[in-house]
Amino acid sequence: MTPAIRRRSFLLLTGAACLPGAAWALSGSEARSLVDLLVADINAVIASGKSEAEMIKDFEGIFDRYADVPIMARYALGADARSASAAQMKAFTEAFRTYISAKYGRRFREFIGGRIDVQGESAIPRGVQVETMANLRGQAPFRVDFHVSDASGKALFFNIIIEGIDMLLSERTEIGAMLDQRRGDLDRLITDLRAL
Amino acid sequence: MYKRSQILPLVFLAATLAGCSAAPDGTLINDPYEGANRRVHDFNTGLDKALLRPASEVTEALPDALTDRVVEFADNLALPGMVVNGLLQGDLEGAISNTFRFVLNTTIGLGGLFDPADEAGVYEKTTDFGQTLAVWGVPEGAYIVLPFLGPSTERDTAGLLVDFAFDPLQFLVPVEAQETQPYAFVGKKVISRGRFGSTVDSLLYESADPYAQARLLYLQNRRFDLGVSVDSSYMEGGADPYADPYADPYGDFVDPYEDF
Numbered sequence: 131m132t133p134a135i136r137r138r139s140f141l142l143l144t145g146a147a148c149l150p151g152a153a154w155a156l157s158g159s160e161a162r163s164l165v166d167l168l169v170a171d172i173n174a175v176i177a178s179g180k181s182e183a184e185m186i187k188d189f190e191g192i193f194d195r196y197a198d199v200p201i202m203a204r205y206a207l208g209a210d211a212r213s214a215s216a217a218q219m220k221a222f223t224e225a226f227r228t229y230i231s232a233k234y235g236r237r238f239r240e241f242i243g244g245r246i247d248v249q250g251e252s253a254i255p256r257g258v259q260v261e262t263m264a265n266l267r268g269q270a271p272f273r274v275d276f277h278v279s280d281a282s283g284k285a286l287f288f289n290i291i292i293e294g295i296d297m298l299l300s301e302r303t304e305i306g307a308m309l310d311q312r313r314g315d316l317d318r319l320i321t322d323l324r325a326l
Numbered sequence: 327m328y329k330r331s332q333i334l335p336l337v338f339l340a341a342t343l344a345g346c347s348a349a350p351d352g353t354l355i356n357d358p359y360e361g362a363n364r365r366v367h368d369f370n371t372g373l374d375k376a377l378l379r380p381a382s383e384v385t386e387a388l389p390d391a392l393t394d395r396v397v398e399f400a401d402n403l404a405l406p407g408m409v410v411n412g413l414l415q416g417d418l419e420g421a422i423s424n425t426f427r428f429v430l431n432t433t434i435g436l437g438g439l440f441d442p443a444d445e446a447g448v449y450e451k452t453t454d455f456g457q458t459l460a461v462w463g464v465p466e467g468a469y470i471v472l473p474f475l476g477p478s479t480e481r482d483t484a485g486l487l488v489d490f491a492f493d494p495l496q497f498l499v500p501v502e503a504q505e506t507q508p509y510a511f512v513g514k515k516v517i518s519r520g521r522f523g524s525t526v527d528s529l530l531y532e533s534a535d536p537y538a539q540a541r542l543l544y545l546q547n548r549r550f551d552l553g554v555s556v557d558s559s560y561m562e563g564g565a566d567p568y569a570d571p572y573a574d575p576y577g578d579f580v581d582p583y584e585d586f
Contacts, residue, residue: 233528240525270449294550295543303542307535 156285158251161258161278164285168196168276169246169262176242185242190235198279198286199227205288206301210309210316218316225323230301232326234290243267246274257281257288355541357469366471367537371530373474378519379527385513386520393517395439400510401450402431402438403503406494411453415461420451437503452551455492456485460552469541477544 175188203226204211204219211219244266251260257279263271277289290297305319312318357363385393405428412421427443427450434442443449459481460466467480478486496504519526533539 236528237525240522270444294546296546299546300539300542303538304534307533307538311534 156257156278156280158253158258160280160285161260161276162248162251164196164278164287165248165251165260165262165276168192168287169248171196172238172241172246175238176244182242186235186238189238190231192238193231193234194227196287197230198282198288199223199230201279201282201288202226202230202298202301205298206305207309208302208306210306210314214316218320221320222316222323225320226305229323229326234297241266260287355469355545356466357541359468359470363469363471363541364537366473367540369473370471370476371536374519374526374530378516379523381516382520382523385517386523393520396510396513397517398431398435398441399438399506400514401441402428402435403495403499403507403510405431405450406498407455407489407492408451408453410492410494411455411458411489412451414455414458415453417451417453420453423448424451454482454485455488456482457552459485460554469545477540479545479548482548 171192172189175185175192178185178188180188200223203223206226207214207222214222241264244264247263247265249261249263251258253259254277257277260276260278262274262276264274265271272293273291274293275291276287277291278285278287280286288298308322309316309319312322405424409421409424409428412418412424427448430443430446430448431438431441434440456479464481464484470478470480470483472478472483472486475486495507529539529543530536
């Protein structure tokens, strides 16, 4: 039994003991309220009338507040996370945080003039999938799903699926290619990610 | 537009294409022609850099009121083909709503220049013969990058040829209108490139491996459109082909939160 499992079992037991009746797993409504807040924040930025540069900055902040960045970083690194030292993982996670919030913060600009509506939620093995529809100017509405987990200690999203396109998979492909370009040198990748 | 004698070899080719290289079920990426595909991808990227991207900067500077007319006209011409495919798939609802769109947009929408159907909330049920083949059980086949047209699969390429050869538009509108179709198609392509400019740029020019990104994006999005299960790697258990231990971000063997 790994320490992780032991710790989880311990938490499970104490959780069950301390909070009779409380569900251990993240509930659909908790996940949904997280996405409701997230969407309200995004919509508020869209409606703020700020300059595009300011909006992108705000979107970066939103991403950082609502996303479970450590787990995303570990997933994106894939099997290479296995050989990374704890210090490297920590540095990589921080570099990834900057990279990912800037990249997707910029992407949110496409939502300017649009609106996102939460539609419903369903259980997935690792948490809850919250389904939303993005209504962007001049486009037919399209599906955006947020995958939410509370494994970090609080409810955060750890993946976004846009019309079937899995953000984590894209980032694993991207980080993998970046690492290949640097002949597997993780430290160089970390330095370069910070500069992106 | 095409004589039957010209169509038959196309259909034969399509059928041959659709028949080959069946990948095992659930394979995320089936790309045996990667070498050739990468060369075509580079060719297409060169084309984007030299022509498509500069042209799209011009259309992006034009008022939407103008470019919308081109996009909507091109979309309207594609509807009859979608109606036939809807019927072939047994999707009566889609066929009916696309018929409604075509009639409304061609008449009140002044030959398709405007899209009153969209405003009434009747959106296009996008489909094609590639989807029809999928509904009929034809396997996806290998990933292919087509010159000029970009990412596709063997099944979708076969579908493309059939859609092109059998476009019912030729029975519905005068020849003059049919002749505008290639221009409308190219116009729409340029305008769309402009509208999604920064996203396409970040994919083609900022990614570490644009080919791999485009392949992943196309295959996932296409399967989503076809209604194929596109559950993420961590969503399915044993049947998951691209599962490795690290595919599960919340697997029990590692706990990234332990360090915090």
